[in-house]
Amino acid sequence: MTEVVSGVETHNGGAVATPHEVAPEAFQRRILAAADAGARVVAYYGEGHAPHVTLTAVLADDRSGRLEILRSRVDGPSLPSLTPQLTELHLFEREVFERNGLEPLGHPWLKPVRFTRDGDVVGVTDYYRVEGEGVHEVGVGPIHAGIIEPGHFRFQCHGETVFHLEISLGYQHRGVEGGILRGPTKRVLHLVETAAGDTTIAHTLAHCEAREALAGTRVPARAQAIRAVALELERLANHVGDLGALAGDVAFLPTASYCGRIRGELLNLTAALCGNRFGRGLVVPGGVAFDVADPAELVERLAVIERDATGAVDLLWSTPAVRSRFEETGGVATATAQELGLVGVAARASGVAVDVRSDHPTGMYRLAHIPMSVATSGDVYARASVRWLECARSFAFVREQLTALPRGPVRVPLGPLEPASLVVALSEGWRGEVAHVVRTDAAGGLASYRILDPSFHNWSGLAMALRSEAISDFPLCNKSFNLSYCGYDL
Amino acid sequence: MWNIFTERLRQGSRTIAWPDGPAPQLDPRWRGAPVIDRARCASECEACAEACPTEAITLGGERAVVDLGRCLFCTDCEAACPSGAVSYGREFSLAAREREALFREGEVVAKAQALDLASRKLFGRSLKLRQVSAGGCNACEADVNVLGTIGWDLGRFGIQFVASPRHADGLLITGPVSQHMELALKTAWEAIPAPKLVIAVGACAISGGPFRDHPEVLNGASSVVPVDLFIPGCPPHPLTTLDGLLRLLGRLG
Known part of the structure; x- marks a missing residue:
């Protein structure tokens, strides 16, 4: 025994x-x-x-x-x-x-993650290699064709068919976690905000909930509601932008054009909350730094955006040329998604029902439930449709929260952190689960700080999605995941 | 098919009128450059400078200098000030041709100078840029990308982002320049035919931003390539970036 x-x-x-x-x-x-x-x-x-x-x-x-x-x-x-x-x-x-x-x-695949050991040269590693007649290799990056973060992709192809895609990252490594531990303390929140700058709210939320737990601080209800509104606005902006970009990748320009603009309108709603389109400065330890000035005005603006987004995105589903490109492209089976531990949209599109907002709710999500959006086919179509289902639910959630904001303060002071403790704080960012694991030392200072962006779990999902696909479908598959390079590289 | 047409009509034309018409309304909470009113400062108080996460504020005598190249346009200085001396400007035109010009006192803001005549002749009506993110967090990237949407329609000025440095007249750089991107950035710059321009967008690309002095970064684009235009912000508002580009090309009065 x-x-x-x-x-x-x-x-x-x-x-x-x-x-x-x-x-x-x-x-x-x-x-x-x-x-x-x-x-x-x-x-x-x-x-x-x-x-x-x-x-x-x-x-x-x-x-x-x-x-x-x-x-x-x-x-x-x-x-x-x-x-x-x-x-x-x-x-x-x-x-x-x-x-x-x-x-x-006995690890089967022991390669660098961010190339941070002494003597490492970023991108220099033993790439998995397929050999044989007609087999060739295509290398892309670190600098890509669009306005995108850097990373290196290496495709092992047979003709147009991708046998295997290897993803080699680390180019964006800026030492986020090291900076948080080293200090100065006044920089910590800003490092968290820029760990993955398109996911500022989800990361600051996890960070602040971790610190609040360690300090035993209860965040006022109004602040919790504003945080949830901001998190859903972040999701809306990125999902709408991604749906437009997916349309662009299959050359369906109407939706691509409209969604690009509508995404900006959603970012402007976040700016209306805190003055910054990416939510910088909004979520702070103990609550939020800004109260909502005029919730009714935000609800009005949101209604216009919802109508525009619905009109733009519905074209995707009613255009056979789009559907035929989305369907059965870049499939990830449920078993594969589970085995790799995928999270967020990528997991839910493959039938793996995980969502921090439902499974591990905190703050406002404990009171106001958002139904989980799941699909089963695991292809680009599934990842697109899960995004849109989530948009519909986020629109409703934000409207509901803004029309019934709890009264009271939006921020309370934060006490000292409990010494010799450990806390795990999760939030559901637009890509998926954001996790901050924080440990304090005997004096209540930070002893270790670990950040997990959903992209850390999900990049291998993209590699699997490319297997047996045409290499020309890479941009489409990539966009359907739209993972963070800096969130992975930290 | 019919629904595509009707939706097109419903969505309408949404490109901003600026610079020929009025600029889009910036949100009332949008923060321009921080302005410190020394007359209201309590004596010996340096709370704002101490609170600044990137040491962007220098106080001395009657003077308060804010380095917009380091400024994250956050609220830490304002929150720390006990006497309400910190406020934020509403001016969106913040770009500068020289690094020194980003050290600013009060609200007086000198606008970025245009390129010389020969360069304007070359680039003024057609500027192709290669964007390189070198440790950027995807916020500057996203708000540069937005200039390509129908809302801003960068193409109407002849400015376009291209897929290869060989096709480009210059680089637009975001991020603090991670050690791991130094070589790729240098290579991309070398691949651009001369004469060429470099534009640094955001606090990171100008000074390292919140990552300044991390051993993993190089404190901005100037450490690797010569920079012709600095556009401050974290990230800069798209209007600030567009204004900077147009001023560089001499297309704004």
Whole structure:
């Protein structure tokens, strides 16, 4: 009979005393057992450097809304890799190897994540290579054709067909987490805001909820409502923009043109909240920095935007030429999505029903439920239609919140952080789950800060979506995921 | 097919009238350059400078200088000020040709000078730019991209973003320039036929922004290539960027 160890149980935004470290064998056994029982890996990271590394794993049971935190100290240069049994750990183990030097023995794919070790040259690595008659390789990037962030893609092709796509990132690495730990403190919120600058609200929300949990601060209801409104506006702006860009990628210009403009109108609503189109400065520890001046005016503007967006996007569904390009392109099977631990739109489009707003709700989402939008076909069409379903629900949610804003203050002071504690804060950004895992030291200062952007989980989904596709469909598939480079690179 | 036409009619023409007509209304909460009224400062108080996340504020005697190249246009200085001396300007025309011109006192704002006559003849009616994000967070990128939408219609000025540096007259750079993008940025710049322009957009590309002095970044575009136009903001409003581009080309009075 083997020893049964389970981690410390908590929930989204619930601070706990830093869990005791368990033996590496028990740690690994528990991760596999929990995954067998349906748990998902939210975070898995190391602190320190081999031969002394402390690993932390955060596992989510999405059905019960419970989170489990496990910690283990590994003394030695290596640990058996769990990736062969649990695919979703593949990138996490690579990252621990790169950052902490702890080698996962038997890892099938042990390549750099961000090329941050001494002597690493970004992009220089052993690429997976297909060989044979008629096989060729196409390399793209780091600089791409449009106004997009940099990354390197390498396609292994047979004629026009992509056998395999390898994605090599790290070009955007700016040391976000290091900067947060090093300080100065006055920069921390700004680093969080720009970790993935198109996801400012979701990241600042997770950051602030983590700090509020550690400080035992209760955020006023009005602030919670404004935060949720801002999060849904961020989702709306990006989803509408993406639907337009998808139309552009199949050369359907009407929707592409309209949505480009409408996206801007949605950003302007965020600017109406806080003066910045990307929500900079809105979400602050203890609440929000701006109250809503005139909610009725925002509701009016929103109604016009909703009508314009509906007219623009409905053209997609009623145009056979668009549908035929979206359908059965870039498919990701449910089993693959689950195995890779995909999150957000990419997961829900493949029939994996995960959404922090439903599974691990905090703030206003505990009171006002947003139904989850799910599709099953896993193709570009599914990712587009999930986006639009979510838009419809976000429009309704924002309208509802703005017409019944709770009264009261929008910000309360934040006390000191609880020492020797750990908290996991999740929020559902427009791409998917944003996770901030924060640990404090004995004096209540930050001891470790880990950020997980949904893109970290989802880039491998894009690679799988390209298998057996025509290389000319890459832009379409890529846009249907629209992942963040800087959110991954940090 | 019919619904495509009717929707086209319903959506109407939505391009802004500016610069021939009025500029689009900026939100009342939109923040231009911070202005510090020294007359209202309490003596010895340096709360704004201390609170500034990027050390953009320098106080001395009667003077208060704000470096718009570092400024994130956040609210930290205003929130820290005990005497209400910090306010935000409403001027959107903030671009500058020289880095030094971004150190500003009060509301007096010198507009960016146009290129010389020979360069205006070359680029004035057709400017092709290659955009390179070098550690950008996708906010500057997004609000540059927006200039290509029907709302702003950058093409009407002959300005266009192109897919290859070989087709370009210059670079538009965003991001603090991560170490990992230094080589690619340099290569892209070298691939552009001379004479060429460089435009740095956003606090990161001008000074490193919130990432300034991180070992992973190079504190902006000037560390790698010579910059001809600095457009401040975090991110700059699309109107600020468009204004800067048009002033550079001598297309605004």
